Amino acid sequence: MTCSICQRTGKTERLPRGWKRREEVVFCEACWRERYILRSIAIPVVEPMGEDWHNFREALKLGWVQATAAANWMMTELYARDFRRGREDKMPPMKRVYLYPEARERFPGLTPQSVVSIENAVQAAYRAARYEVLWTCSASLPTFRYPRPLPVHNQSWEATTAEERPVVRVRLGGRWWELRLKGGPRFRPQMAAYRQMVSGEAVRGELTLYRVRAHDGKLAGRPNKDQQVKYTVMCKMVAWLPRASQMEIRAPSDPLRVKTADDMLLVAANGRNEQVWRYRADHLRRWVAEHRKSIQSLADDQKAEQRPSAAFADRRTAAGLKYRNRMHSAIREIAAQLVAYAARRNFSAIDYDDTATGFCPDFPYAALRERICIKCGEAGLGFEQARALPVETPVSASSAASRLLLSGHR
DSSP: OBOTTTOOBOSSSSOOTTOEEETTEEEOHHHHHHHEEEEEEEEEEEEETTSOHHHHHHHHHHHHHHHHHHHHHHHHHHHHTSOOOSSOSSOOOOOOOOOHHHHHHHOTTSOHHHHHHHHHHHHHHHHHHHIIIIISOOSOOOOOOSSOOEEEOGGGEEEEEETTEEEEEEEETTEEEEEEEOOSGGGHHHHHHHHHHHHTSSEEEEEEEEEEEOSOGGGSSOOOTTOOOOEEEEEEEEEEEEOOOGGGSOOOSSOEEEEEOSSSSEEEEOTTOOEEEEEOOHHHHHHHHHHHHHHHHHHHHOOGGGOSSOTTHHHHHHHHHHHHHHHHHHHHHHHHHHHHHHHHTTOSEEEEEOOOOOSOTTSOHHHHHHHHHHHHHHHTOEEEEOSOOOOOOOOOHHHHHHHHHHTOOO
16 A cells, blocks of 8 residues: 555555545545644534424434443443453453444444444543553443433535535434534634535544533523423534645744743743733633632532532532633633734744743643644644643642543533
8 A cells, every 4th residue: 555645655455544545545644644634523403404303302312322331331341351360460461352243233223333433432441441440450440321422424424504504414213314503603613614524625524413411500500300401412523624734824934932921821922032922811810719719618518417419519510510611711712812823923833831830720731732732733833842741749629620620521
């Protein structure tokens, strides 16, 4: 196998791992990543076109039930067929386990591609936890709760439009469904990537259907007796988007040097060491202080009489969700502004240094660094981390709680 771009030769006649083929052109991993960047977009489902919501929810429920059951069964089988620690001096490598034929018989409601996707995800999760589960016995076997997101292969869904609105055709429950997605100014970044999927510029990947709690302040915590939890069905689409060409940006002499500081969040300097961009973000410290005080006050109020479930559990859950959403939005906004400035001023790369964390120790600097790296890739800018990360030190309980909240998933 030979790459059509750089003429690199693979070791096997089949397509090597990481290589891609689009139409008749073969790309090695390096050439492919120079031209495409892997991204995912999540858009809420408005309605199934021409169908009742009840029928669609029933089909989704069946898929979620079987996906959750299949994932838990595969995890248990991997554990049961693995070794048991005896007198070994070293943990042996994991043997190959092929569960696809049995999974197809046990869960006929899942498509073959969905079974393969679930098996790959479960095997990756088991391998990551294998050392703690089997060797040190410091962790329990990972489990999956209902509803586990339902994966759909790229050949089983299509991105289309109807009256300038996004409509996804997806195969679910043995039939095709047309799902109208949300649009408008709020989803402008997602729609830009979606239009590339429709036109064929982007290479479509896997689609996933999952649900999230509805964005309602009254429903942010656990429901009361007379209150029913509402959920929103989300459609996440993964695709390889064409990377912005470096030729679109004029090459400067020096990159933009960005670093964190003790008196502000970010400060950027040019090649002459002149500060040309600042982001103070005093509101972030106020949000962190308010959240820390609120969580500590509720922890003080939870006495023995308030256990195991406190009367204010809904308020604490809502406060954590609000803080997480605030930080998530702030990180995306800061990264977008920084990269947009670098592109507008014709810098070719960002030299990033986040070793100083004195401005706000509880702020998730790692999440901001990852987001800036992602936005640089989308804009065609280079990203270099100036220095190695400092050695981790013990953090306070409030800091650990804040980072756990930020690590939560949509």
